[in-house]
Amino acid sequence: MRQLLVINPNTSTSVSALLHTHVQQAAGLHVAVRTATARFGSPYIADEASYAVAAHAALDAWAHALASELRPPDAVLIGCFGDPGLMALRESSPVPVTGLAEAAFIEAARHGRYAIVTGGARWGPMLQRLAQALGQAQQLAGIHTVAPTGAELAVNPVAARALLAQACRDASRQLGVEAVILGGAGLAGMAALVQAEVPIPVIDSVVAGAHWALRSAPIPPLREVPGFDVAWKNLSAEMTTLGVTPDHRSG
Known part of the structure; x- marks a missing residue:
């Protein structure tokens, strides 16, 4: 095993x-x-x-x-x-x-260009720098951060689901990507919940790591x-x- x-x-x-x-x-x-x-x-x-x-x-x-x-x-x-x-x-x-992040980048890139949705505004430039370091800058079309952090989102899953689904739809429409990563350990399992409300594949970063x-x-x-x-x-x-x-x- x-x-x-x-x-x-x-x-x-x-x-x-x-x-x-x-x-x-x-x-x-x-x-x-x-x-x-x-x-x-x-x-x-x-x-x-x-x-x-x-x-x-x-x-x-x-x-x-x-x-x-x-x-x-x-x-x-x-x-x-x-x-x-x-x-x-x-x-x-x-x-x-x-x-x-690296595992999710690899999985999302199989679909084409992708976007990231995550919690916490300060993560935007940090993730952009990481994508550059991992050779994913060209595949990453943009990063959409919502105001609550992942920890805050995890406290209220119902509100988080609506907020994140809208953020994923916005990223899809505004950036024209083929996939969106829902990133954050605290958001594990949320991608499956919002997928039906989003027209492109939603990648769960925790599931991507397991795969x-x-x-x-x-x-x-x-x-x-x-x-x-x-x-x-x-x-x-x-x-x-x-x-x-x-x-x-x-x-």
Whole structure:
């Protein structure tokens, strides 16, 4: 049975539970999903500062999970639509790593040009920068953010459904795209609810992440064993253990 580690890089256990439920449901019974929650940081990632801390928290949660489990995972999914720590974790992991955003970008691009709908205005430029870094700038036609954050939307699903369905229709009409991504861990399951009200495919970023875990990853791992190529100071014991000793630094 394949083992998938899902890392929630914020400290909200309710988001972790939502991620676990929807990833496991989408992955199926032949994949064992383990979910790790950030041990520090913000309960919701909504700006540059919380995003920066979340990257560290994702690395720490990964190191802690490796130290806590007898069997390492076969793949790792960063459960945030923004993928904090993606490149660093990919560099450090012997197994494939992706995030909700990258997985959703790949799935949406199969339909053609796409748009993103998500909660929180500050995510707009952050996601644009991520799309550029992942080579998706040409495929991404635009980003439509609604005022409430994903956490706020999750509190009132009925109101969220109406708001998000309208945002998806607006993105479809205004941008002329072939698909729209409904992005955010807190919005897991919402795409299926609004799909009947939207004339183009609506991609659930959490489901896209689970589907990615079921197929061969497009980017092979860079190393044979987990580890960081630096000697840490004043970080967690788990991260320090995976770092190099000062005598073995290469630079």
